[in-house]
Amino acid sequence: MLAFPRLSVLLGLTLPLLANAATSLDDEVRTAARAVMAEQDIPGLAIGVSAPGLRRLYYFGVADRRSNQPVDAATLFEIGSLSKTYTAALGGYAAATGRLRLDETVAQVRPALADSAIGQASLLQLATYSAGGLPLQFPDSVTTDDQTTAFYRAFQPPFPVGSRRLYSNPSIGLFGALAAQRLDEPFAPALQRHVLTPLGLSHTYLQVPAAAQDHYAWGHGKKGEPLRVNPGVYAEEAYGIKTTAGDLLAFVEANLHPGRLPAPLAKALDATQQGYYRSGPMTQGLAWEAYAYPLPKAQLLAGNTPAMALQPQPLDWQHPPLPASGARLLNKTGSTNGFGAYALYIPERQLGLVILANRNYPNSARIETAWRILQKLDSRVQ
Numbered sequence: 266m267l268a269f270p271r272l273s274v275l276l277g278l279t280l281p282l283l284a285n286a287a288t289s290l291d292d293e294v295r296t297a298a299r300a301v302m303a304e305q306d307i308p309g310l311a312i313g314v315s316a317p318g319l320r321r322l323y324y325f326g327v328a329d330r331r332s333n334q335p336v337d338a339a340t341l342f343e344i345g346s347l348s349k350t351y352t353a354a355l356g357g358y359a360a361a362t363g364r365l366r367l368d369e370t371v372a373q374v375r376p377a378l379a380d381s382a383i384g385q386a387s388l389l390q391l392a393t394y395s396a397g398g399l400p401l402q403f404p405d406s407v408t409t410d411d412q413t414t415a416f417y418r419a420f421q422p423p424f425p426v427g428s429r430r431l432y433s434n435p436s437i438g439l440f441g442a443l444a445a446q447r448l449d450e451p452f453a454p455a456l457q458r459h460v461l462t463p464l465g466l467s468h469t470y471l472q473v474p475a476a477a478q479d480h481y482a483w484g485h486g487k488k489g490e491p492l493r494v495n496p497g498v499y500a501e502e503a504y505g506i507k508t509t510a511g512d513l514l515a516f517v518e519a520n521l522h523p524g525r526l527p528a529p530l531a532k533a534l535d536a537t538q539q540g541y542y543r544s545g546p547m548t549q550g551l552a553w554e555a556y557a558y559p560l561p562k563a564q565l566l567a568g569n570t571p572a573m574a575l576q577p578q579p580l581d582w583q584h585p586p587l588p589a590s591g592a593r594l595l596n597k598t599g600s601t602n603g604f605g606a607y608a609l610y611i612p613e614r615q616l617g618l619v620i621l622a623n624r625n626y627p628n629s630a631r632i633e634t635a636w637r638i639l640q641k642l643d644s645r646v647q
Contacts, residue, residue: 313514315617328482347599348506353551357533397422438499484603492603540587
């Protein structure tokens with residue numbers, strides 16, 4: 266049985282601060298959470314915030330409407346494409362330890378793709394969705410390793426490699442698989458050994474173990490039907506993480522303070538936050554997407570529209586990459602059919618925020634909710 270502190274303890278887990286400021290933040294989080302849950306018919310929600318001298322976790326609603334089991338500190342949510350930031354960290358680790366280079370080609374790591382168009386793409390282009398226009402998802406017919414290799418070998422880029430951004434699970438999925446290959450391990454144990462365990466993320470899983478199954482929330486579909494993510498090719502690399510709000514906030518806090526980590530991981534997380542190219546309102550890192558801060562809410566909303574994910578976007582490569590420093594907001598959304606997640610952090614202000622829900626709801630509503638909380642949180646450090 267997993268042991269977690271009581272909710273009342275978690276809500277009080279802060280360093281000394283003015284009572285009225287804490288109450289104001291608590292009230293804003295509760296008001297924002299209840300509003301979005303009502304507007305989007307969200308059964309359960311978990312929110313975590315981090316700021317200098319403050320760390321708070323909040324839980325609302327139920328993990329499963331059939332059982333009315335409440336969301337609490339142990340509840341596991343699917344985070345969808347937010348998983349890509351963990352994959353990026355593993356790739357960054359492989360680079361930091363000299364096991365791969367971001368500028369080497371796919372064919373150099375996987376000779377089976379040497380005669381293909383994708384074989385000429387770099388690992389950096391895979392990790393930043395700029396490898397010539399790989400699609401958002403694999404075709405349903407691709408389910409085996411041989412079919413996956415055949416898919417990549419047959420891929421014909423609709424535009425030149427490195428010339429456009431097109432968000433893609435097969436793109437960053439292959440990056441994660443190649444990083445694990447260079448580490449001489451399957452992806453799941455490599456991620457556990459080199460990222461999850463060193464960061465102390467003991468309630469973060471690719472495959473939820475039997476001991477934690479009772480805490481695994483059910484997603485809710487458009488008609489309220491119970492849903493969980495289906496396995497698929499490179500699902501672990503692209504959208505496979507299940508985690509608690511506390512663990513996701515801890516991962517964000519590691520990204521806020523990479524310099525406090527051992528050298529390989531510090532360098533790895535730094536690599537994920539560098540700006541490799543600009544595209545529209547945002548700068549692309551390894552999975553993380555960055556904006557100059559402060560910024561208008563409209564700009565953050567513009568960077569998270571369906572068009573940014575579903576349509577090819579122009580890009581402007583930065584040589585050298587923009588450093589992981591300065592006043593920037595980094596964020597990432599994630600969804601499965603039954604879950605919706607969002608995380609952001611601002612290193613210069615040491616602010617972090619995570620929102621987990623067991624319904625897939627629009628990115629715009631996630632950002633509106635996060636923005637309300639961020640304004641209150643940021644006012645504490647100005």
